[in-house]
Amino acid sequence: MESTTRTRSPIVELRGIKKNFGAVQALRGVDLMLNHNEVLGLVGDNAAGKSTLMKVLSGAYIPDDGKIFIEGREVRFSSPMDARREGIEMVYQDYALADNLNVAANVFLGREAVRLKLGPIGVMDHHYMEQETKHLLKRLKINIASVRLKVERLSGGQRQAVAIARATAFDAKVIIMDEPTAALSVAAIEKVLDLIRTLKAGGASIIIISHRLEDIYHVGDRMIVLRHGRKVHDSPIEGDIHEFRERAVAYMVGARDDFREETLA
């Protein structure tokens, strides 16, 4: 993976991120780097701090300490909208879709195209939003009969696809996916993994949180393991899947730790 011709420069850098919830130290100074056009797998046991770290990056949590850099520039997020403005999009585990609205409405939720402004009230451009959604689904090879279908009519895999499509619709720099394959059928998982490959081929930079190590192995370029709020491992994904899995599990359960010295120092 290191041999790729694309220049490897960091698009996101987190330095020394700390976050406490009362007496619980959820994150104890985590560093994370994501390069341009890289798929990074973030793994760890329950309560390792994966979701907390990603919520810091997506603006849902404000860190107690540490710095966030986007393309080398320091940023501060106080809400998900701040992060969104910097091109950081999150795909939530429960998809965060409005079931009562159709596919196009969900893709453009909160960012509706307006064709006429009547004072504070904007008149929507339905046609533009539907056409754009059609093109988007086509580009991502997502198979949904009509952009006018209500989301409640879609299968689990289709809903995940809509959630991912929405995250990519507005020139996102970084897409964070929280357990994108949890609660999906085997066939649907394959489709979502294909979708992630399509996104990467299109130049996207992606962070995936997943319990399913084989998913990380199949689409990821690099893996970071968190344990008890610390980074314990950071390496390219290589070798055969059994060796990879053993390595990941060893770090997840605490049998190995690459950064112990640094933190104790």
Add this chain to the structure above:
Amino acid sequence: MTFIALTRKLLRENIREYGMFIALFVIMGVFTITTDGVFISSRNIVNLVNQTGYIAVLAVGMTLVIVIRHIDLSVGFLAGFLGAVAAVALVFWHWPVYLAILFVLGLGVLAGLLTSFLVAHFGIPSFVATLAGWLGYRGALQLVTRNTGTIIIPNDAFNAIGNGFIPDIPIDILPEMHKLTLLLGLLGIVLFVISEVSNRRKMQSYHFEVLPREMFILKLVFISALLGAIAWVLAGYQGLSWTAVVVLAVVLIYDFITTKTVLGRHIYAVGGNPEAAELSGISVKRITYVVFGSMGMLSALSGILFASRLQSATTTAGTLFELDAIAAAFVGGVSAAGGVGKVTGALIGALVMTSLTSGMNLMGIDISYQYIVRALVLAAAVIFDVTTRNTGK
């Protein structure tokens, strides 16, 4: 596909949409037969429309409140109280009509904002917050009318809102008919046909699925005939009432806002999934303020319509309006789960409920049985909603 099979398919796929129209037709048909045509007479229909007015505007606002998963029990007495305030402003303060109306509408918005402050800011369940409003506005209504009892409003302009009709064109053709009403009906049909045809052309040019040609023509003919019939019936008495004009304006404006604007989209998004809406950058608080604010304004409008219709403000005005409005909203297809329901449905729902009352009154049915029949219709509407949500499209 044969024509009948096609019709059945369309009916099946759109049963939720057409269900309440069919119900309204059946109810009106039954009453027309049982009352030997009195029900469908011009005079009764005009009365029916005017009786529906003050509930219909509440039902429109209530639909949006229920869409965002709340409820507002305070609207009845708020309407009564604000109607009394309007009467006081006209009778004791000698304010001009337009000023009194604007003042009361403004108070309504403030009352709605107060409710949403409790709901959105403190997180008080709307049921409790508006129950407090129900008590408070009831007390306020009694305070305002305590010294005077019923306040008679001797103002022709104000009373015309609830009792008057739009003026006619002074020409000598069709002396028995209200010409302007017929003209407006014709205009409505023409605008409807033009917008449907251009919409269909646009859809076809984008390669979206449209109704087959013969079904489309049938729909145009059917709805045009319906509009024409309504205009004809109304024109046979004194024409379009001012109440009908007010209600139509409210429904058209709210329909436009809910279906065409970003604000409307956000209201339905908040109803469908508040967390997702918030994560998408939609302020659930702001939407709550807007929806309850509009509900307060429509309560004021309802109070004005009712006071104007009675030409007075009474000590019990607004009693149980909130429950009629909620029932009308549910009959009109709003879903208690949130996110689903149209303002046009609220109008149909209100018409269904008032038609039941009016028809049963004409038949001389005991008021006790009337309540039971209305209970059955309400229950049937909600059962219909729940069962078609899972099976139909």
